[in-house]
Amino acid sequence: MEQTQEYRDAVQVKRDAWVPAHGGSEQPMVDRQRRTVLYCFNPAQHRHAYIDCGTDIEMHSGYDPADAGGFTQ
Numbered sequence: 001m002e003q004t005q006e007y008r009d010a011v012q013v014k015r016d017a018w019v020p021a022h023g024g025s026e027q028p029m030v031d032r033q034r035r036t037v038l039y040c041f042n043p044a045q046h047r048h049a050y051i052d053c054g055t056d057i058e059m060h061s062g063y064d065p066a067d068a069g070g071f072t073q
Helices: 006-012
Strands: 037-041 047-052
Touching: none
Parallel strands: none
Antiparallel strands: 037 047
């Protein structure tokens, strides 16, 4: 898989920041509630999550863009 420079840099230094998943190639999508979300990876926390692009809020762990979804409190 081809990785973007931003993704490689973040992983190399274990940056505590959300970067687009799948090697940096993930693209935003619109969920059923018309929120634009992006599937991201955080190298420092070594975990994936959907981030609401309009609010920068992490979606809850069971969030599925095909469902209504919700926010982490």
